[in-house]
Amino acid sequence: MTAGLRGTDRPLAELHDLALVDLDGVVYKGHEPVPHAAASLTAARERGLALQFVTNNASREPEAVAEQLTSLGVDTRPGEVFTAAQAGAALLTTRLEAGARVLVVGGAGLHTAVSAAGYVVVASAADAPDAVIQGFAPTLGWPDLAEAAYAVAAGAWFVATNLDLSLPTDRGYAPGNGALVGAVQAATGVRPDSAGKPEPTMYRLAVERTGARSPLVVGDRLDTDLAGARAAGYPGLHVLTGVSSARDAVLARAGERPDYLGADLRSLADVHPAPERAGDWWACGDAAARVADGALEVRGDDLDAVRAACAAAWDAADRGAPVDPDTVPALGVGSAREVASDR
Incomplete structure (x- = not known):
């Protein structure tokens, strides 16, 4: 079975009981907070979503990481931090x-x-x-x-x-x-x-310590966070606030593909549409994409366009006719541009 984007009928924060959240590039960058992260995580908790912050950074103690998160507006206990x-x-x-x-x-x-x-x-x-x-x-x-x-x-x-x-x-x-x-x-x-991501060890240990039944991985890197989610067998949300871009997602290998796409952590409160095939095209909302003669064509410039582009490119790759990377545009997303302007 190939790996493709999933659709939901409820917000992710209501479908899952635990979010395994990466830190660098998702919640903060260095000492600077990622816009909307603290408010989004707080709101997700209020919906009943437990949090475990799972980071490949091994330099600091969980107590220090929890203190930084709390200072940024995300009240965190050391037991909610799992480091490499x-x-x-x-x-x-x-x-x-x-x-x-x-x-x-x-x-x-x-x-x-x-x-x-x-x-x-x-x-x-x-x-x-x-x-x-x-x-x-x-x-x-x-x-x-x-x-x-x-x-x-x-x-x-x-x-x-x-x-x-x-x-x-x-x-x-x-x-x-x-x-x-x-x-x-x-x-x-x-x-x-x-020991760190993309190996599944960290995710599985974090789930074991909570007893969660329906974990969701949240990260910004396809080669670590989302590859680790695939390795552990957990669904993954790729947020576009860090290392891997929307274009990277379109070109992702099967073992690194996310299940959901979000501009930032506000996507935890969103219902996520699944792209659907419409003839030669893949449609999502008002956006659509297809691969013709190895070239990616995209209609739209929002997150639904990225979803449609991922569906079209992944389908082509899985059929043995991968898209020419030179035809994949930057695919800027409105909320991601907002993040850049807020910095």
Whole structure:
């Protein structure tokens, strides 16, 4: 069965009992809030939707993340935050006994999570660690990466909290953990095991801690958030406030396709229409799209046009006749332009 957009007859916040919400690019960018995010999440909670904030950022403790979210208007408890540091520590337990030595390359959140899992945290390859776990921290430098490389080259198990190549900040996109992990991988030739999205571990652990029956993944990145949703078997909402654009969604591989599209988190309160085939065209609302001779044609310039374009392009790709990427326009969405003007 191919992966396509779903339709709903009720708002997403009423159809699901838990939202697994990404942070960077969805709720905030660096220290700046994403417009409408706080009010939308508060309104979703009032409809009965529980929240778990699931982030590939492993640099901070859940308490610090909860404090930032609360300061931005989203009242959050530490138990509602699940980080890649916690997922990384859980991954270590699959191969290492308590008391094993682990070289931690990362921030306070990763140090705390590894210690809490029962491991001895070391700071040097000279301590003969059994594993190296690497997560993002803005203070990491060459000496940290060198120690990781020395330990991995000596046979330590190499674990990364995530492999995100970029990190959204209030100034733009900066190198993420995957870029720094790449330096160690290039030096050693060893590819790490990853605990973060798109691996499904984080989502499944977050669902287990809540007992939710109908979770919804909410994210801005197709290659991590939405691919992780597919891997976990949970429906995913792609919001257009971060890394992956509407055009990216149209060109998405089957394993990274969202189930729903939204300009921002206000889409949690929306009913989502499903595109329908109309002859050679796919229609959604007043918009329509088709692929003819490998070229994408789109009528409309709103979110329904993006939905129709996704349906047309995905259908063509699944039939073995993918759309020519050069024919896919930028597909700007009104609310996404509003986000840019608010910044």
